[in-house]
Amino acid sequence: MAVVDEFLKANEAYASTFHKGDLAMPPARHVAVLTCMDARIDPARALGLEEGDAHVIRNAGGRAADALRSLVISEQLLGTTHIMVIHHTDCGMLTFSNEDLRTKVKQILHANADTIDFLPFSNLEQSVRDDVAFLRNSPLIPQSIDISGFLYDVKSGKLIPVS
Ligand SMILES: [Zn+2]
Numbered sequence: 001m002a003v004v005d006e007f008l009k010a011n012e013a014y015a016s017t018f019h020k021g022d023l024a025m026p027p028a029r030h031v032a033v034l035t036c037m038d039a040r041i042d043p044a045r046a047l048g049l050e051e052g053d054a055h056v057i058r059n060a061g062g063r064a065a066d067a068l069r070s071l072v073i074s075e076q077l078l079g080t081t082h083i084m085v086i087h088h089t090d091c092g093m094l095t096f097s098n099e100d101l102r103t104k105v106k107q108i109l110h111a112n113a114d115t116i117d118f119l120p121f122s123n124l125e126q127s128v129r130d131d132v133a134f135l136r137n138s139p140l141i142p143q144s145i146d147i148s149g150f151l152y153d154v155k156s157g158k159l160i161p162v163s
Helices: 002-017 043-047 070-079 098-108 123-136
Strands: 031-036 053-058 082-088 146-154 160-161
Touching: 031 043, 031 070, 031 146, 043 053, 053 070, 082 123
Parallel strands: 031 053, 031 082, 082 146
Antiparallel strands: 146 160
C-alpha cells in the first residue's frame, strides 16, 4: 500500500532525530484528552502537546461511553487527574442515526449490528454536556477528577468552552 510506504518514510525521518526515548509512562501533564477520530483534528498541535504530555483517547465522536475503559486505566494506573472532552463542529456523528447504520451494515455486510449503539448525536453542544455528565455521574470516575468540555471549530482551529 503506497500510503503505508509514505508513512514508513516519514517515520524514518522522525526517528532519525528522536531524543525522547527516556520519558516516563505516566503523562507529565496529568491530562486525558477525549476527542473525535476526525482526521481534521491534530490534538498535539491544537493543544501544544509533546510526547509524554497527555493521554489522547480518540473514537468516533469522542464519546465518553466508548472511552470509559481507557479513562479508568488513565486515572487509576497512570495518574491523570483531568479529563478534557473535545467534540467538534461538522462532526460525522451528526449525519446518521443508529437505524441508518444498522440498516447499512445489514445490506452491505449481511451482519447484525442491532445491539451496537453507534452513539450518534443530533446536537453538538448537548453531546459535550451529555458526555461530561456521563463521566461526572460514573462511579468509575472519582469526584476529584477535573472534567471540562469543549467544542473544536474545524474552520478556525479554536476551542470553545461548553461546560
Ligand atoms: Zn467527529
